[in-house]
Amino acid sequence: MYWGNYLFYFVLEVVIKFVVIGEVFTHLLRRYPPLGRLAKKLITGVGILLIFAAAIIAAYASPTASWIISTIRILGRSVSVVQCGLIVFLFLFAAHFHLRWERPVFGIALGLGITAAVSLACWSLLAGWIFGQKSYLLDFLNMATYHACVLFWCYCLLVPEESAVTSATLPAEHNLELWNRELERLLQR
């Protein structure tokens, strides 16, 4: 009964996390419409690769007598691979294109990245039955990380953003000739 409920809520959590990751992508790209198509293609490709990798990893699992515990652990590991991969891709994509994050979205993404990485490590060790009877230590680690990230999310969502020091003005060149030439070229189009 306990493990049945656990599995149900676990699947629910996984679905919610994927929805949140999708929302983070949407919010990040909302301000950059020209990147939309490329991002969609790349995300789809990376997602397919990650699901493929997760399926291969799941195939290497060593099930035990308790099928439901094994199922949860193998599922947890496979899902963590996909989530972790998607969040790393999200950060690499944003860094490559120098995209600007909104503070709450950045906080959520960072928290998700940290929890996903720690979850991946924990689920991998759990699915491998490496800690044996001491596996509850991994549960503590996983939950401690999650709670720390919840505090971080609260901080990001509740504490107002400091105004960034930016110099928005482009450098001035006192070059009227060049300006005129470029303007003429633009007008000729």
Add this chain to the structure above:
Amino acid sequence: MNLAVILVIGAAVALGIVVRLAVSYSLQTKKGSNPADIRPIDVEAFRNLINPAEDEYLRRRLPPVEFRMVRRARLGAMAAYVQVAAKNAAVLMGVGESALASGDPRIAEAAQQLVNHAVLLRRNTTVALARIYLALLYPGSEFAAVRVVDRYEQLSGSAMLLGRLQNPATAVRLSSHS
């Protein structure tokens, strides 16, 4: 056991990447974009470099071995130009993002246009660099980076428009004198 160890290492690497990128992003945001980092590009020289007719001319005139050497050198120079264009686009994106918050709707519109052009240029430079490195492996293959130059010129136009709106008395230079 082995799979678990590999995945734990993978998780540590992923955590390292995410934290490092987050920290560098935070530092960069605090510092802000510095327009002085923009390096002017000689667009005409770049256009000559990527002109397929020049490649064709060299192909006809030079022995194959020599042509491959020259082509590699030209591709290397092309890569350097594309990298500078990509860096300039990144700086201008920051400038555009900062100007988006402006109360003046004309500046905000010009800033949005600048950001859009900069994003497109970043996308084009990514693809162009990948193709240049591929072409370095096969110097005989066809390659054109015309889109990068065209996009750079559009970006230059947007930057000048924004610069003009922000500072009506002066002009902005993204291309060096030809």
